[in-house]
Amino acid sequence: MSANTTARTARRRTLRIAVATLTAVAGLTLTACSGSDVAATAPADQSGPGTAVESSGTDSGTEAQGSGDEAGSGAKTDTKADAKGGAAAKKPGGQAAGGGGAGSGVERCHTSGLKAVFATGEDAAPDPNAGGSTTTSVVLTNKGSRSCKIGGFPGVDLKSENGGERWSLARSSAKHGSITLAPGDSTDFTINVAMTKEDKGFYQPAFADITPPNETKSITVKWPWGTLVDQRSATHPATFVNPIG
Incomplete structure (x- = not known):
């Protein structure tokens, strides 16, 4: 190779x-x-x-x-x-409306839980010369331990010394609401009165039976004023009751 x-x-x-x-x-x-x-x-x-x-x-x-x-x-x-x-906030009485709602679940004021007196201070006395334009006031106080609601027309029956002559006072046409009374709180209503010094046609009350609205029992208080014009049978008497609230 x-x-x-x-x-x-x-x-x-x-x-x-x-x-x-x-x-x-x-x-x-x-x-x-x-x-x-x-x-x-x-x-x-x-x-x-x-x-x-x-x-x-x-x-x-x-x-x-x-x-x-x-x-x-x-x-x-x-x-x-x-x-x-x-x-819930829109419902009546609700907790968000006012921290529990003042009127929510509050019962009406009953006769047994109220005290009634005529206001008798210096400015409270009706003018005996004023006729039908003068007024007297009745003070209602919650003497109970719970709040209660009151409003409307009370019943007022005047009666004589022996109780034989009664006068159920008419009511005015004034509108009214309702208020809540805490324990110890007071409210009042007025009575238009037609005073008179005449020795004829007069009516001398001795007591007044005050019946709170929606109640049947009354509180009897002494009438502290003089005589009224006797209009027990009149259609539009000058002595009449105004509402509470």
Whole structure:
């Protein structure tokens, strides 16, 4: 074999070895890529760092969604509560109107819980010369231990010394409301009176029976003034009762 032939043979062997080496390296590279792809597509229930990361990511997503649902639910609940609170505030006697409502659940004033007296101060005395334009006042005081509500027309019956002559006073056409009396509080009503000094056609009361509105029992008080024009049979007497409140 010549020297040239020997050199060509050596070069072919070198090329084959080089090609074989490149082929082996390429095969190893393809195997590594294939293994990485398999690991990336592994099911979530397999153990391993990749699964743990995916599981952790899923949990975080679930918690975030849950927090959003809770916030939304809280907002809806608060809206409903506000609506109910607003509706409750509009109801009559409600707690938001005035810290419990002064008139809410308060019973009317009963005769047994009231005290009645004529106002007899210096300015309270009716003018005996004023005719039908003068008035006298009756003061009603809540002597009970609880608040009570009162309003409207009381009944007033004047009666003579022996009680034989009675006069049930007419009522005015004035409008009225109602008020709440706390224990010890007072209110009053007025009686228009036609006073007289004549010795004829007069009526001399000795007592007055005061019946609170919507009650049947009365409180008897002494009449502190003089004589009245006797108009017991008159259609429009000048002596009449005005309402409470």
